[in-house]
Amino acid sequence: MSTLGIRPYSRGLNDLGAGNWAWLQPDGSWGWSNAGLVVDGDASLLVDTLFDLQLTGEMLSAMRANVPAARAIGRLVNTHSNGDHCNGNELVAGAEIIASAACAEEMAHENPAGMVAMQQGAAKMGDLGEFFLHCFGAFEFRGITQTLPTRTFDDALTLHVGDKRVELNCVGPAHTRGDVLVHVVDDGVVYTGDILFIEGHPIMWAGPVSNWLRACDAIIAMAPQQVVPGHGPITDVRGVRAVRDYLEYIRDEARARYDSGMSATDAAFDINLSDYSSWGDSERIAVNVATLYREFAGDTSAPNVPELFGLMTRIWKDRRSASRRPA
Numbered sequence: 001m002s003t004l005g006i007r008p009y010s011r012g013l014n015d016l017g018a019g020n021w022a023w024l025q026p027d028g029s030w031g032w033s034n035a036g037l038v039v040d041g042d043a044s045l046l047v048d049t050l051f052d053l054q055l056t057g058e059m060l061s062a063m064r065a066n067v068p069a070a071r072a073i074g075r076l077v078n079t080h081s082n083g084d085h086c087n088g089n090e091l092v093a094g095a096e097i098i099a100s101a102a103c104a105e106e107m108a109h110e111n112p113a114g115m116v117a118m119q120q121g122a123a124k125m126g127d128l129g130e131f132f133l134h135c136f137g138a139f140e141f142r143g144i145t146q147t148l149p150t151r152t153f154d155d156a157l158t159l160h161v162g163d164k165r166v167e168l169n170c171v172g173p174a175h176t177r178g179d180v181l182v183h184v185v186d187d188g189v190v191y192t193g194d195i196l197f198i199e200g201h202p203i204m205w206a207g208p209v210s211n212w213l214r215a216c217d218a219i220i221a222m223a224p225q226q227v228v229p230g231h232g233p234i235t236d237v238r239g240v241r242a243v244r245d246y247l248e249y250i251r252d253e254a255r256a257r258y259d260s261g262m263s264a265t266d267a268a269f270d271i272n273l274s275d276y277s278s279w280g281d282s283e284r285i286a287v288n289v290a291t292l293y294r295e296f297a298g299d300t301s302a303p304n305v306p307e308l309f310g311l312m313t314r315i316w317k318d319r320r321s322a323s324r325r326p327a
């Protein structure tokens with residue numbers, strides 16, 4: 001994996017130079033997201049908050065202690081609507097909160113209270129509950145006051161953080177409906193949100209895959225020096241190409257099975273992921289194949305999230321017991 005241009009992956013604040021910072025949360029699995037901070041003079045821009053208030057609070061304290069401009073964060077960008085990128089928004093409630101219009105719309109339908117109910121009921125939910133706690137058991141969803149964006153844009157928005165030009169580009173729908181890339185143009189830094197998972201399987205809730213491939217191409221065209229993914233270690237264009245290759249691979253593998261009449265569920269079990277065996281969370285193939293199948297069929301309906309969590313649970317259990325079997 002050294003070919004992916006991956007940097008040392010340590011929890012906490014990572015200095016990218018020239019007023020750009022990344023907050024990393026190894027191992028980048030379910031809910032363990034990255035965030036970013038861009039500063040110039042007294043001006044600051046936070047890229048995403050974290051999954052719960054404690055994690056976000058720890059991050060903000062470390063930023064304030066190390067970066068004077070972070071003591072009063074003026075603006076926050078949410079790269080997309082998933083809770084691991086916005087549940088901590090209330091802790092920077094004085095800031096302008098910026099997102100794509102599609103993200104803001106989607107975020108309004110996400111509800112941290114639903115996660116509390118799932119956590120409380122998980123013990124009685126068998127395998128599904130076990131998988132839910134594997135993904136989300138480490139986080140505290142109680143007490144979160146959902147705090148929505150205060151400013152939205154459709155396709156692109158240019159911000160100035162001090163003298164720095166920061167370009168926001170909406171590249172969704174792909175991972176979610178309103179994914180945004182944050183490009184600090186003069187510093188060669190891109191914060192990608194969940195358009196990139198590095199060393200973990202991407203999860204395509206929305207699609208179409210062509211948008212996600214275009215998003216990868218857009219990042220590569222920026223010729224960045226440093227790329228901060230939504231999950232996983234900091235990388236460069238090599239990491240972007242790896243995700244692009246993965247998406248093309250599963251698109252083609254899913255298409256062949258769709259054309260042969262195989263069901264999406266069977267395809268999710270059947271596709272060989274051995275080239276990606278070092279990447280985490282391979283059960284996400286279930287969501288990716290389901291989204292691809294809907295796309296192939298011209299079906300624009302939303303993903304069936306409970307059903308897909310059920311299928312991911314089956315794949316996760318299967319692979320876990322296979323990996324525990326003596327060779």
Ligand SMILES: [Zn+2]
Nearest residue numbers: 033084194230
């Ligand atoms: Zn995420």
